Amino acid sequence: MEHIVELGGIVTGFHVTEQCIDCMCGKDLLKIDKYSRDIICQKTVFEKEGLSRKLIADDEQIFIYDFCTLYALNQKDYELLGKWQLGNDLSSDICGIAVDHDAIYCSIRNGKMITLDKQSYLVKEFMISESSMWSIKTIDQYLLCGTVDGKLLLLDKSTLSIAKSLVLGKKNIASLYIDGGILYAASHDGKLFKIGMESFEIETSIKKVHKKMFSCAGIYKDMLITVSYPCSEIAFWNKNTLEKIKVINIPLKLSGQTHIENEFLYISSRNISGIDRISLK
Numbered sequence: 293m294e295h296i297v298e299l300g301g302i303v304t305g306f307h308v309t310e311q312c313i314d315c316m317c318g319k320d321l322l323k324i325d326k327y328s329r330d331i332i333c334q335k336t337v338f339e340k341e342g343l344s345r346k347l348i349a350d351d352e353q354i355f356i357y358d359f360c361t362l363y364a365l366n367q368k369d370y371e372l373l374g375k376w377q378l379g380n381d382l383s384s385d386i387c388g389i390a391v392d393h394d395a396i397y398c399s400i401r402n403g404k405m406i407t408l409d410k411q412s413y414l415v416k417e418f419m420i421s422e423s424s425m426w427s428i429k430t431i432d433q434y435l436l437c438g439t440v441d442g443k444l445l446l447l448d449k450s451t452l453s454i455a456k457s458l459v460l461g462k463k464n465i466a467s468l469y470i471d472g473g474i475l476y477a478a479s480h481d482g483k484l485f486k487i488g489m490e491s492f493e494i495e496t497s498i499k500k501v502h503k504k505m506f507s508c509a510g511i512y513k514d515m516l517i518t519v520s521y522p523c524s525e526i527a528f529w530n531k532n533t534l535e536k537i538k539v540i541n542i543p544l545k546l547s548g549q550t551h552i553e554n555e556f557l558y559i560s561s562r563n564i565s566g567i568d569r570i571s572l573k
């Protein structure tokens with residue numbers, strides 16, 4: 293494992309572009325040159341340090357949620373474009389986020405979805421489910437949501453109504469990864485699902501993927517990679533059959549974020565000061 297950048301603290305979220313890595317550390321948002329490893333932009337965005345913030349980005353903007361607050365910033369210079377309080381307490385905090393060309397989608401605890409138009413920032417609210425949704429992905433005209441009570445929901449973006457629903461179990465579907473017409477879903481009961489998007493049915497599933505909670509990091513060649521921070525494991529699976537290929541043990545702690553680019557997996561964790569990189573070869 294290679295240490296990419298030392299920031300003197302835990303990176304709570306990051307986004308990798310062709311040239312740079314945008315990341316959160318402490319109260320600051322920092323832009324790191326991937327090749328020189330230099331800090332080329334740094335701005336204090338938050339009043340306090342926090343470990344539960346999440347970051348997502350598109351080609352122009354960065355979106356961060358921190359408890360009940362959503363931030364939108366210019367990706368180039370971190371100018372604050374907007375700040376919205378979408379909830380008030382632990383019953384209405386932000387659980388997940390996704391973004392497409394038109395809107396920002398925020399799932400709110402206990403089954404609500406709030407959307408913000410990316411041009412006008414008009415806010416709309418929709419009641420989707422009786423259960424919270426921690427994982428959200430966009431695909432064409434749909435939103436995919438994994439619920440805490442084990443369901444996978446396919447939502448029509450135009451109405452935010454449920455087009456299809458699939459029961460995967462009784463535990464949280466906390467991680468989703470889309471690869472073409474295939475969706476991989478990770479459940480807190482240790483199961484991994486391969487789902488065909490056209491049929492919206494389970495094609496393959498396996499049990500005991502990791503002993504504790506895990507996430508789907510992405511695809512490398514013909515393999516799906518899963519990461520379990522509590523188990524300090526990175527596992528490789530045949531993406532078609534879900535047959536286990538190998539497991540790498542690496543010191544990790546509690547939670548973090550991963551991103552696969554070319555031959556490398558970028559990773560942050562509660563025990564890493566900055567960002568590390570692992571060669572997948």
